[in-house]
Amino acid sequence: MTTRDIDELFNPRGLNRRDGSQRRTDAWVGGRADTWHGHYRESPAIRADADSRRMASDKEYAARVAETLRRRDAAFLNGIEDSTGDGLKIEPVSPGIGVVVRGVDMANLSHAEVERIQTLLMERKVVFFRDQGHITREEHIAFGRRFADTGLAFGRQSALAASKPPSDYPEVLRLYSDEARPFAASNWHSDVTWSDRPPLGSVLLARKAPPVGGDTVFVDCIALWDSLNPALKEFLEGRTAIHGRAGKDEVEHPISRTHPVTGKNALYINPTFTNSICGMAAADSARLLTRLYAKMYSTPEHTCRFQWRDGSVAMWDNRSCQHYAVADFWPHERLMERVTLVDASEEDEVPFWLDANGERHYSVMLTTRESIDTPLGYA
Ligand SMILES: O=C(O)CCC(=O)C(=O)O
Numbered sequence: 001m002t003t004r005d006i007d008e009l010f011n012p013r014g015l016n017r018r019d020g021s022q023r024r025t026d027a028w029v030g031g032r033a034d035t036w037h038g039h040y041r042e043s044p045a046i047r048a049d050a051d052s053r054r055m056a057s058d059k060e061y062a063a064r065v066a067e068t069l070r071r072r073d074a075a076f077l078n079g080i081e082d083s084t085g086d087g088l089k090i091e092p093v094s095p096g097i098g099v100v101v102r103g104v105d106m107a108n109l110s111h112a113e114v115e116r117i118q119t120l121l122m123e124r125k126v127v128f129f130r131d132q133g134h135i136t137r138e139e140h141i142a143f144g145r146r147f148a149d150t151g152l153a154f155g156r157q158s159a160l161a162a163s164k165p166p167s168d169y170p171e172v173l174r175l176y177s178d179e180a181r182p183f184a185a186s187n188w189h190s191d192v193t194w195s196d197r198p199p200l201g202s203v204l205l206a207r208k209a210p211p212v213g214g215d216t217v218f219v220d221c222i223a224l225w226d227s228l229n230p231a232l233k234e235f236l237e238g239r240t241a242i243h244g245r246a247g248k249d250e251v252e253h254p255i256s257r258t259h260p261v262t263g264k265n266a267l268y269i270n271p272t273f274t275n276s277i278c279g280m281a282a283a284d285s286a287r288l289l290t291r292l293y294a295k296m297y298s299t300p301e302h303t304c305r306f307q308w309r310d311g312s313v314a315m316w317d318n319r320s321c322q323h324y325a326v327a328d329f330w331p332h333e334r335l336m337e338r339v340t341l342v343d344a345s346e347e348d349e350v351p352f353w354l355d356a357n358g359e360r361h362y363s364v365m366l367t368t369r370e371s372i373d374t375p376l377g378y379a
């Protein structure tokens with residue numbers, strides 16, 4: 001595919017199309033500017049594993065998908081109680097990503113609850129709990145260990161933790177901001193993609209939520225991958241991008257990352273850590289990344305937004321979603337504590353793309369692991 005072909009894929013359509021009478025000079029590709037006439041089916045179709053383009057032309061097929069979605073959403077909206085009778089109530093935050101699970105005490109989880117939460121995490125990419133302010137740091141860590149191993153701030157990378165003042169809980173990352181120390185991770189990212197072993201996920205607890213603002217937004221990267229034009233998917237599949245700092249902590253990750261549990265592919269680039277697409281001229285890579293980001297971060301259909309209260313928790317799958325902490329709450333205090341989850345096996349922990357023959361193509365660290373001693377930011 002040539003650069004021209006790629007440009008064509010991103011050309012505005014519908015109301016925003018370029019024609020003789022209407023000459024847009026921007027390169028906007030987000031929102032619905034690159035839309036096609038069936039776009040309103042796109043996000044629902046992804047949830048049903050359906051083909052939105054076929055839905056546009058095949059009415060019977062579309063009706064079957066509609067039925068599937070009605071049933072699925074009704075089940076969710078009823079806050080279904082599991083057949084195992086675990087008494088958990090679930091409440092979707094959006095149709096595709098995010099779910100609040102009620103009736104959980106993180107300090108006291110049954111085996112069935114762990115399994116249910118794990119399943120929900122795989123399906124919904126981020127799971128929220130309320131009213132967990134009572135849990136101790138030990139219990140926070142112990143909760144994480146029901147699902148995976150726990151790491152330090154950067155997952156397997158211990159460097160920063162080692163440089164911090166010793167604490168009784170090196171596994172608990174404290175994120176504090178107030179008037180004098182304003183801070184928010186207000187940049188789209190998935191954690192630690194400058195490493196070849198980014199953490200599997202995190203369990204973030206609001207010890208003190210601001211009275212207003214400071215929400216966190218999550219975006220579903222599997223839906224983002226699915227929503228790309230098929231020709232662009234084909235172009236990107238098997239390609240890699242460089243993340244990190246030149247000569248310091250550079251790693252080559254697949255752009256389409258296959259999830260080790262669900263087998264689904266996620267769009268695995270982010271403007272915080274990704275530098276360039278391999279095998280493309282710098283200008284072409286920059287242009288394509290910019291367009292992909294514009295699409296990724298301006299499609300609210302694939303996002304959910306969580307409003308924190310004291311004791312609220314977000315547990316995310318770092319392989320299938322990205323997040324952004326909204327920096328609108330200054331001068332208020334916001335204190336978050338995070339336990340970082342890592343895979344037990346390096347085989348699953350190192351990102352990979354699974355090709356059609358079932359072969360895994362792993363990320364490659366371009367600098368030595370030791371050179372990650374001074375990581376990029378905290379995220
Ligand atoms: O503060 C937040 O809401 C998110 C912070 C963050 O990016 C992280 O913990 O990885």
Ligand SMILES: [Fe+2]
Binds near residue numbers: 185189190191323379
């Ligand atoms: Fe983060």
